[in-house]
Amino acid sequence: MRGRVELIRLENACFGYGSEPVLKNVSISVARGSSLALLGPSGSGKSTILAGMAGMLASSHGQVLFDGKNLGRLRPAELAEHRLRDFGFVFQRSGLLEELSLVENVALPARLAGARSADALGRAEALLDDLGIERDVRSRRPAEVSGGQEQRAAVARALINAPKVIFADEPTGALDEENSQVVGKLLVDAAARNGATLVMATHNADLVRGFDSIMFVHRAAVTSERP
């Protein structure tokens, strides 16, 4: 951590959906450009932490800082701007829009952020090149490609606005073991190439071996020691 600038900081954060918190007093520091894995069994609170880090779920105590800003104090419009421009998301299921081709799906967040169509499509093509999606596959809709290709397009979509952080929530949950390894590695490489910070939640310990830090979510707490 020394020498690296902090990008995300959770300070005694508590997250929950009702009166009983799911996670209590979570303190995590994520350095800019680093990779953090959150490992833990189903229901332990991994997605909850990602939602808290991305400002989608408020902390009832403590604070969540992104780039020094307290997310809990931002106006909804400011938070939405961060989500569009600074955060990229990859989920267990790609969430690509069925009516659009892969390349149009990848270009969409750039269009929403104000890029012109040709520019957005050009950037989408370049990212799909990087991620090894062949040209004839890009013009197909999600239903007409393999799960691994679809998930790679989801990685490209998460990267198109050059986010500061990529939040990946079980990004390989719908893939077989071989494709999981491929997509997991692509995500790490793509984040590194783009200088993005990567926070990935998974229960697959094999996927996160090369990560800068690994934390374990267990019994309403987050620790750096394997439970």
Ligand SMILES: Nc1ncnc2c1ncn2[C@@H]1O[C@H](COP(=O)(O)OP(=O)(O)OP(=O)(O)O)[C@@H](O)[C@H]1O
């Ligand atoms: N919207 C919600 N409303 C109420 N409780 C919720 C909600 N979302 C999650 N929970 C509860 O919060 C706890 C943590 O859930 P979370 O989704 O963060 O777990 P997870 O570690 O991501 O699990 P998985 O590996 O299955 O995705 C669980 O007990 C879950 O039932």
Ligand SMILES: [Mg+2]
């Ligand atoms: Mg989850």
